[in-house]
Amino acid sequence: MAKRPEPIQVVKQRRDAALGAIVSGVPYARFLGVTFDRRGDELTGILNFDENLIGNPFLPALHGGATAAFLELTSVITLSWSHHFPAIESGALDPEAMANGELPRMPKTIDFTVDYLRSGLPRDAYARATISRAGRRYASVHVEAWQDHHDKLYAQATGHFLMPSPSDNGGS
Numbered sequence: 562m563a564k565r566p567e568p569i570q571v572v573k574q575r576r577d578a579a580l581g582a583i584v585s586g587v588p589y590a591r592f593l594g595v596t597f598d599r600r601g602d603e604l605t606g607i608l609n610f611d612e613n614l615i616g617n618p619f620l621p622a623l624h625g626g627a628t629a630a631f632l633e634l635t636s637v638i639t640l641s642w643s644h645h646f647p648a649i650e651s652g653a654l655d656p657e658a659m660a661n662g663e664l665p666r667m668p669k670t671i672d673f674t675v676d677y678l679r680s681g682l683p684r685d686a687y688a689r690a691t692i693s694r695a696g697r698r699y700a701s702v703h704v705e706a707w708q709d710h711h712d713k714l715y716a717q718a719t720g721h722f723l724m725p726s727p728s729d730n731g732g733s
Contacts (some may be wrong), residue, residue, distance in 0.1 A: 575656050579649045580604075582659035583641050586667065590634050593627060597638060604642055606635035608686040608706075615683060623681030628706065632688055632718040633673050636702040639690035640668045640722055644700075666725035668700060673720040681715050682708055700724050 580599055584590050594609040608614070608623075608631045616624025645665050648654040654665060690704040699721065706716045 576649065578656035579645075579654065579659060580642060582656055582664060583645070583667075584638060585660075586664040587634060587637070589630060590638070593630060593634070595631060595634050602643075602646070603689070604635075604639050606631060606638065606688040606690075608688070610683060610685050612683075617680075620680055621683045623683070623686065625675075625677060628677065628681050628686070628716050629673070629675045629718070631686065632675060632704045632706055632716060633670065633720065635688040635706075636673070636690045636704045636718070636720050637668055637670070637722070639704075640692060640695070640700055640702060640724070641665070643692055643695065644668070644724060668722035668724050671699075671721040671723055673718060675716060675718040677716050679713075679715045681706075684708055686715070687711075696724070697726075698724055 576599065580597060584595075584597055590596075593614070594611055596607045596609060598605045598607060608627070614623050614627045615621045616627070645654055648665070649656065655663075659665075686706055686708050688704055688706040690702050693701040693703055695701075702720050702722065704718050704720070705714050707714050
């Protein structure tokens with residue numbers, strides 16, 4: 562007899578708890594006010610606006626460093642989510658243990674190139690990363706950021722990352 566599927570509320574709660582633990586494992590995300598919205602397997606990073614993120618008060622415009630950090634965080638969290646998702650689903654990674662600090666290793670940045678396409682306005686920003694290549698040791702990601710309209714990007718970036726080995730399932 563086939564195993565009965567888990568109720569959708571249980572699956573959603575487990576996935577949200579795991580994502581929350583992964584994000585909380587990056588203290589800089591909290592410092593910048595970056596959160597993530599999960600719809601199915603798609604993550605959208607949200608840079609919640611704060612006056613402290615303004616780099617040029619005369620325009621005003623978001624600081625380029627805040628934008629670059631937001632793009633890199635979105636890339637790392639998306640890669641980590643994608644890389645660890647099978648272990649989260651199988652139960653090999655327990656979201657409760659992750660919330661208590663037993664986090665899997667995160668991808669490490671090799672290089673990251675940002676293209677600033679226009680000034681970031683003083684409002685929330687959104688970013689979505691696309692994994693171009695994900696091997697056992699190396700991954701390549703493209704990430705795009707927008708504010709009011711997805712077709713009007715204000716920044717984009719490409720990064721290469723060293724992936725954690727399969728045996729790196731705890732600690733960071």
